[in-house]
Amino acid sequence: MTNHSTNNSPYDCLIIGAGAAGLLCASLLGKKGVKVLLIEHTKKIGAKILISGGGRCNFTNMDAGPSNYISSNPHYMKSAMKRYTPWDFIDLLSAHGLTYNEKKLGQLFCDQGSKAVVEALIKECEEAAVEIAVDCSIHSIEHQEGYTLVTKEGRSFQSNQLVIATGGLSIPKMGATGFAYDVARQFNIPVTKTEPALVPLTFTSDDLTFMKELTGVSIDSLVTVGTTSFRENILFTHRGISGPAILQISSFWSLGRPIHIDLHPSGSLKEALINARQTRPKQQLATFLSDFFPARFAKAFTEKYLENIPLTQISNKKLEGFLEIIHHWTLTPNGSEGYRTAEVTKGGVDPNALSSKTMAALTQPGLYFIGECVDVTGWLGGYNFQWAWASAAAAAESITENLS
Incomplete structure (x- = not known):
């Protein structure tokens, strides 16, 4: 893992946001030989995973399907979720010796806790030669032939493929911001109304x-x-x-x-x-x-x-x-209680402006949005993690094909 020490050599793909979606997307790409830089603006990787399920990580739901989600496009999540199921993520955890139990209503929790899930995802990234830059804030994104990210310290990274996985506005004390929505608007991609969800x-x-x-x-x-x-x-x-x-x-x-x-x-x-x-x-x-x-x-x-x-x-x-x-x-x-305690953000990057197969912006080549920042909001009980995993896998598959 690097901390502001990554060199400026070009990457095949840049991913902003080292949460659930960003970590899985990066590891899947790395395993296919894609050179990935995963950028996180806080000092902690997978912060929301760590607090999920009271520290036990309700990492998916066996019953996850389109009817368990709210979106301005109720069909949008179907393709991705059909191709990456709860069993796919269970297989990933099993490969690291992690076990799980069903608490109720299809909710699966990791027996070893949230920290073990984050560690497994980080190990996946390390084994796939993914570079991770923490405490690295992006000041601006420029696009000409490809994307150039400029950090607040004035350093830059370049790639033709850019994935935004920065989540929504919920739980700002953990670093949540509207970054993804700002990027969408910069490239004229509509954003639906956002509001706190899964909230007291x-x-x-x-x-x-x-x-x-x-x-x-x-x-x-x-x-x-x-x-x-x-x-x-x-x-x-x-x-x-x-x-x-x-x-x-x-x-x-x-x-x-x-x-x-x-x-x-x-x-x-x-x-x-x-x-x-x-x-x-x-x-x-x-x-x-x-x-x-x-x-x-x-x-x-x-x-x-x-x-x-x-x-x-x-x-x-x-x-x-x-x-x-x-x-x-x-x-x-x-x-x-607002975003302060909301588990997720309802609304976000308009799915009608993205490909349901690849998560890519329809009008902006090489730009992807995955996870919570998209207007796909799951029920309580592991559904939002399953969307993070499925959307990450869809984007990784598309990027791999683009680079082959």
Whole structure:
């Protein structure tokens, strides 16, 4: 690995961004004999891989398919994902002695952790003679016959093939920037609207007060926006609500829209409540609900939205009203936690301006965009990594063919 020490000799391909997509693309090219320089503007390689899955790296999803992605071109990802599957990346990890387990819903995690995944990708690059320049910021990109990258220190690198793999705007403290979008615009490639996705939702006033008191409480729920629903846990925080179900639905939510939460999606509480009204008539409603929810939540929810009265005092009309609130709790977020905590960026380089087979810009020869910077946003659960791997492989295949 080099640190501002790479010479100015020409390269077959320059890749900007040493994250998931950039690392895999570089290694695949290097293995084909392509001379690659992989450039990273921070000091750390694979930073977002390292924090993924709480450090355990949810590196793919066995169920990954086009329906698990949001894009202005819903067909764009089909070609790349068909040609590079989850099994292809599993084979890569296996070659380095790494193993995995399925946590749930097709989500695969590396048993050895995120660091081992990054180390495997770096080793792939080293074995393929890829040069990696870290702490190397690009000041400008010029294009005449080929591409010339000029660093902030005034040094330059040249190649006819340029891959942008710098990700989106999410988690700026880890070095995320809008670099890819700036490059796209420089070459008149459209960029769709960008916004935080897979992000906790925030609330104000009474809703927030209620949620703060329940910070840390998690509940299995079905969360819906419009016609889209996800069933997983929600998690109360001091800013609002997070948890897998909320992160998932955030990609489909927009300001001003309500979210609907079924707090007991495994079945109606009606029969249990009617039976308890007969067998335990003096029991308080909050005590009854604590059989189905965490006690803190049962107490707080009853006090705010229901009435903590003996079950015998709950009329049939009140019972229906209580059940409606529990199964159709409706809230309107005032926003999200933004890019600061968003796992990915929704929107990006317009896929309609790129080849779905090669990831290359249709109007700019030799320029490729891969990974998160493209307007392809996966669900939570390894889908975005699978897009990174698949788009990287598609670009590498195309570049190899171009240079042969």
